[in-house]
Structures are given as C-alpha cells and as structure tokens.
Amino acid sequence: MVRWLVEDGLNLDVCTGGELAVAIRGGMPGERIGLHGNNKSRAEIEAALDAGVGRIIADSFDELDRIVEIASARGVVAPVMVRVTAGVEAHTHEFIATAHEDQKFGFSLAGGLAYKACERILAEPSLRLLGLHSHIGSQIFETSGFELSARRILGLHARVSRELGHDMPELDLGGGFGIAYTTQHHPLGPDQLGTETAEIVRRECQAEGVVAPRVSIEPGRAIAGPSTCTLYEVGTVKPVELDGGGVRLYVSVDGGMSDNIRTALYGADYSCALANRASEAPPQIARVVGRHCESGDIIVRDHYLPADVRPGDLIAVPGTGAYCRSMASQYNHTPRPPVVAVTDGRARVIVRRETVQDLLALDVDASV
Numbered sequence: 001m002v003r004w005l006v007e008d009g010l011n012l013d014v015c016t017g018g019e020l021a022v023a024i025r026g027g028m029p030g031e032r033i034g035l036h037g038n039n040k041s042r043a044e045i046e047a048a049l050d051a052g053v054g055r056i057i058a059d060s061f062d063e064l065d066r067i068v069e070i071a072s073a074r075g076v077v078a079p080v081m082v083r084v085t086a087g088v089e090a091h092t093h094e095f096i097a098t099a100h101e102d103q104k105f106g107f108s109l110a111g112g113l114a115y116k117a118c119e120r121i122l123a124e125p126s127l128r129l130l131g132l133h134s135h136i137g138s139q140i141f142e143t144s145g146f147e148l149s150a151r152r153i154l155g156l157h158a159r160v161s162r163e164l165g166h167d168m169p170e171l172d173l174g175g176g177f178g179i180a181y182t183t184q185h186h187p188l189g190p191d192q193l194g195t196e197t198a199e200i201v202r203r204e205c206q207a208e209g210v211v212a213p214r215v216s217i218e219p220g221r222a223i224a225g226p227s228t229c230t231l232y233e234v235g236t237v238k239p240v241e242l243d244g245g246g247v248r249l250y251v252s253v254d255g256g257m258s259d260n261i262r263t264a265l266y267g268a269d270y271s272c273a274l275a276n277r278a279s280e281a282p283p284q285i286a287r288v289v290g291r292h293c294e295s296g297d298i299i300v301r302d303h304y305l306p307a308d309v310r311p312g313d314l315i316a317v318p319g320t321g322a323y324c325r326s327m328a329s330q331y332n333h334t335p336r337p338p339v340v341a342v343t344d345g346r347a348r349v350i351v352r353r354e355t356v357q358d359l360l361a362l363d364v365d366a367s368v
C-alpha cells in the first residue's frame with residue numbers, strides 16, 4: 001500500500017516506529033512522512049530523524065525536550081508541528097474523538113499551552129516550527145466540528161504570526177471523514193470537504209491579514225475503507241427465539257473480533273450480504289458473530305440475510321479496509337487472515353495468511 005501511495009503522490013503519516021519502518025521499506029521518501037504519537041520513544045524519534053522525516057507532530061512538552069536532546073546530539077534541526085487540542089466536541093464515539101479537552105492528545109488551545117509550545121519551539125535552535133496540526137477525531141459526518149476547529153487553529157496561526165513574528169508555512173487539519181458502513185450513513189464528498197476547508201482557510205487568513213499556509217489533510221479511512229470487504233465462511237446457523245417474539249439467526253463465521261474489533265469496541269455498525277449465491281428465500285434478521293470465547297464477539301449486529309443462509313455460504317462485510325487488519329489480533333491464538341488485492345479481474349495475495357506455526361515460532365524455548 002505504501003508503494004501505491006508513493007506512486008500516487010500522496011504523503012504518509014505514521015504513529016509508531018513499526019509504521020515508520022513499513023513506510024521506509026515501501027519506498028516513501030522521508031520528507032513525505034509525518035510522525036505522530038502522544039508518547040514517541042527515543043528510538044522512534046531517532047529513527048524519524050535518521051530517516052529525515054518531513055515533520056514530527058509534537059504532542060507534549062516532555063516530548064519536545066526529548067526531540068531537542070536527540071536533534072542536538074545529532075547536530076540536526078528537527079522540523080516540528082504542534083498538535084493542537086481545539087476544544088471541539090466531535091460527533092462520534094468517545095474513544096475516537098480527539099479534540100475535546102479531557103483526552104490524551106495535543107496541547108490545549110484554550111489553556112494557552114499550544115501557544116507556549118510554539119514559543120518554546122521558536123526559542124530552540126534545534127527545532128524548526130513548520131505549523132499547527134489538528135485532528136478532531138474519526139468517523140465524523142458533520143462539517144461543523146471541522147469548521148470550528150479550522151477557525152480556532154487559524155486564530156492561533158495568526159497570533160503566532162502577529163506576536164511571535166513567525167509565519168508558519170504549513171497547516172494540517174487532520175482526517176476523520178466518515179464513510180458509509182450501512183445505508184444509514186451519508187458521507188460528505190471529498191470535493192465538498194476540500195472546497196469548504198480551502199474557503200475557510202482563505203477567508204480566515206484574509207480576515208487575520210496573514211499569509212495562507214500550505215494546507216494538508218490526513219484522511220485515513222476515507223481512502224482505505226470503502227474499497228475493501230471481509231469475506232467470511234459460515235460455519236453454523238442457530239435460530240434464537242427473541243423475548244418479544246420473532247427469531248434472530250445467529251450466523252457464526254470463521255473470523256470475529258480478532259479481525260474486526262470495531263463492533264465490540266465502538267458499537268460500530270456494519271452491513272453484510274450473502275456473497276456466494278443468489279437466494280429467493282425471504283429475509284430474516286440475522287446477527288453475524290465470530291468464533292471467539294465471548295458473547296460480545298459480534299461483527300454485524302443486525303442485518304437481514306436470506307432465511308436459507310447455511311454452513312458453507314460466504315458472507316461479505318463491506319467497508320473493512322480501514323482499522324480492521326491494522327487492529328487485528330491473535331486473540332485465542334487465532335492466526336490472522338490474508339489480505340487479497342483485486343484489480344482488473346486479477347486477484348493477488350498481498351499479505352499472507354498467518355499459520356499456527358507462526359504463533360508457535362514466538363516461543364523462545366521452542367528448541368528446548
């Protein structure tokens with residue numbers, strides 16, 4: 001995937017040393033990489049500086065100290081952005097909202113810490129202040145949060161220009177653009193978001209009398225999510241009588257919360273479809289569940305499937321290209337499934353299936 005991004009001229013943000021290593025291995029030039037994280041280790045900062053990353057998005061004063069120490073020791077100037085907490089309540093699940101005050105990311109705008117971070121960076125010869133960064137959260141459908149945070153961030157951008165005499169060349173407004181997992185979701189088009197954001201930046205900069213910075217965004221899910229689906233094989237089908245009457249089919253498949261934790265973690269909604277045959281059977285409310293040792297191991301909470309769904313059928317769950325493989329675990333010693341890329345009628349395995357042998361190979365005493 002990194003190679004595709006390189007070819008398409010996109011940049012890449014990473015938030016761990018592992019993601020950084022993959023980015024470099026995939027051929028992403030260092031200057032096109034941004035390093036995120038609220039607790040970057042020394043090793044990660046060192047690796048980032050060695051790779052010549054284009055920007056480190058600083059998240060705390062402790063981290064600024066660490067970057068200064070490492071950059072000074074190497075005799076380099078580290079390009080940094082300041083992650084700003086804009087104080088916006090994004091309309092999404094609490095665990096993936098990142099711009100209200102009471103959460104772990106960023107320097108508070110309202111509390112004046114973001115401004116202080118800019119001051120600190122400008123006073124430090126081993127740091128170069130590239131700009132401000134804001135990411136209000138994920139899977140957001142309303143434009144109001146994006147607009148409000150953009151306005152607030154630009155207010156700080158202008159204040160730094162006015163009071164500290166530094167015109168920051170960049171501004172990163174993050175990602176978070178929701179995608180449709182079910183027919184109930186109505187995503188904003190990238191054109192609309194792009195046009196509106198550009199207009200806000202232009203207007204605010206004009207009103208503040210500052211030079212408009214180069215704006216970047218970090219859509220993750222909106223790029224990777226929609227094109228991918230997960231294919232499961234049905235193992236068992238169990239009709240369960242419901243208290244209020246009616247029946248729900250519990251359709252157990254050969255995966256579960258180890259390949260898609262989002263339903264259990266965020267109460268995420270998914271849809272699904274019978275993928276291996278057409279069926280004339282009447283629709284029946286169904287719940288697609290995994291094979292792990294938990295009753296919360298649910299992939300699709302409620303969706304209609306043909307009443308004759310049976311073992312051996314394939315179930316496709318769309319929209320799983322973002323945060324399913326990357327959040328997959330080996331819970332219950334379950335080897336992770338492969339990733340298959342399909343284009344122009346050709347299928348190719350791009351990440352191989354894990355095996356039980358892979359799991360056993362982690363045992364350091366295997367040879368004993």
Ligand SMILES: Cc1ncc(COP(=O)(O)O)c(C=O)c1O
Binds near residue numbers: 175219
């Ligand atoms: C800093 C940052 N930028 C961009 C993203 C991408 O988010 P999304 O996939 O919701 O667009 C994330 C993940 O939430 C993030 O933490």
Ligand SMILES: N[C@@H](CCCC[NH3+])C(=O)O
Binds near residue numbers: 096138322323
């Ligand atoms: N993993 C989350 C989004 C946050 C990840 C990026 N910071 C999700 O599946 O919705």
